[in-house]
Amino acid sequence: MPYCWMGTDLEVDLSCGTIEKRAGDAGLVRDYLTGKGAGAKILWDRVTPEVDALSPDNLFIISSGILTGTVIPGAGHSTVTYKSPITGIYCISNLGGFFGPELKRAGYDTLVVSGKSPTPVYLWINGDHVEIRDASHLWGKDPEETRQLVRQEVKNSRAQVICIGLAGENRVYNATVEHGTGDCAGRGGTGMVMGDKNLKAIAVYGTKDIQMADRGRLFDLSEIILKKLSGNRSVIVENSAATYYRTGIRWGDFCNFSGERGPELEAQIRDMKRKASDYMQQHRSREIGCFNCALRCKHEYRNPDSGYTFLKCAPYYPAICTQVFDPAFSVQFYQICNKYGLDIYAAGNMVAFAIDLYQRGILTKEDTDGMHLEWRNPEVALALIEKIAKREGIGDVLADGTYRAARRIGKGAEERAITVKKMDVYMSGLMHRHHIAFMVAHNDKADLMKLEGSTFSVIMHLPQEAREAYVREGWFAYPKELEKYLIEGTDETHTPPAEAVCQFKAHDLEQFALADATGICVYYMHFWMYPAISRALLAELLTAATGMDIDEAEATRIARRIVNLVRAYNVREGLRRKDDIDSIPKHVFERNPPAPEVKLDRDVWNKLTDRFYEIRGWDKEGIPTRQTLTESGLDYVIEDLERRGIRAS
């Protein structure tokens, strides 16, 4: 039996109110680890194409990573896996904070919630004692209140709670599962799935030991990570969201904002950078970390009259979506989204979409209950969010997400919806370069999150010297064979060579799979400019912690197995090449970029896709080949696909 593994899974069927504890399968842990791997396997086995995302048979799977809760810094994450009501395909949301480690200490690696309760309930997991409790009195309460009330009721202030807000209760498509201090399983409609099951909250507490295999080694490796986190870096990347947005403007692509995009807007964003830093100095009260994490990426802001708000990075996103360049408004925006349990990025996109439609005359005062939707108006933006969460008036239409709302509204609204595979896009302005757009199109979750700061999108564009120093100092987290692409850098049009784009994308999927299966935050493995854990180091950590013999090649094999299983799942749901390549909003292809950059070209795009599929071992349609699946030990996938008439070549 692997160490770090609790060996028990918990399944709660809300339809019949049964609670079942099942012995886990050590063989599966060896093949898939836990977290993303376990989630993908359960989803493949049980949530087939016949199961609608909003049927009781859809599962809500929370699985802690195999390293979650150990002494390794950054190993505190868990994943929520489900079929997304928004995209209709596989979806995973990463949950930081403290829930994953606590679930493990309660004795469970994975919690599967199935069925649908007739009345609102919450789940109380106190070690071996598991209980389904009535939650009718919690219905309508915001996440903060819910958390406090649940903790009072279970008489344990150290219990970790996740819950939905009003948005989840009202089956808003972009509802989140909130955990507190800004942690949530946000993108993809987690909150809607939970709300659809009438599950208001899950509270967990445990005092079991999490065992580790090789004692001294794991401690030494962890100290290396801490040293890297606190160490000096000679390559300092001047990087901020402001830079991205300014580039975005030059590309003439700015969410739904259709007004003047000249130097004036650019100046406003530059000004926002100063305002944001002033605001931060004045109001930021603390930097908060997730379990075992010394990075402290969550910033807590004290509001004069409304408690505390948590946000990461700089508060640019709401500003861009609404054209209100005021950090105080941005903080308010985040706060109201947290209060209703609503995905901040989708909320921004929906608000921008609604204002855009109104400005174009597609929506009128009659549709908006007399509200005049305009840019640069903070009240309008906040009122819209409230309407969405409560499904009132125009909010009821928008609550279905931009993609579905556009189809309900019609009259050309479809052209203005900025979505990727039906999901509201976060910061569409970032898709200005085709290699970034390519990354988004081929993500297994249709999302831009965590691409904007990665080695590939940031470090690739540094001067030669800095790139070399970056590799020399050991910050390059990908396998060694990719180093040469980073050293090579971009050409005179700021574009990396096609081969580099495809290789990095292919490895990105693996890197994410490993991060989510081990429970290590992607900040440590990929996303942040200075990832402290390379794949080689991760393999060492896995071996030292679990006692399983996993070298870098084996870690890569596990990652590929997960990536291919997820791809096969989506293929089984009907996803093909055209869904990948046509997923990017049309206007991205139509823009004329400023020199020296070049326009995104359909031919190039197709060639990139071919090569990417080839590296991944997928055929031209994006279906994993028979050989790929067999190599990954996924013969059962071949059989299932064939039974359904999908032939892997």
Place this chain on the structure above:
Amino acid sequence: MATRKIKYINIDADKCSGCRLCESICSASHADPPYSLVNPGRSRIRVFRDEDNDVYIPVLAGPYTDVECLGRNTVMVKGKEYGECSFCRASCPSRDLFREPETDIPLKCDTCESINSEPLCVKWCLSKCLTFEEVEEEVEEETPAAA
């Protein structure tokens, strides 16, 4: 006058990020065998967190007591009332804090003396909330108690 070394772990609660890395490393380093497990329930430092009120206070395990307090006081922090147990260092029968799960053996911070190390919670605290200080203090020579 004789002197003796006093070890201090100082806490600057304003800097605490609430990450509980100190709990993990404490429970791991004091485990038997060392680093065989992580369990905050076995840690000799616990972070009291009230994330909705911005209260994060690391509490180091203090002395064992076999009776609980008779009266209970309350503490007001940032306009919110807490029971004094929240910040109390004692291993006491009224709660399971600072007692090993299952065996109930009381736990007390030994500034990592028992594992021959500098205090690891301090070493691992990258937010510098915990700092370590060794001070030579003068002590009065012990005189036999008067009969």
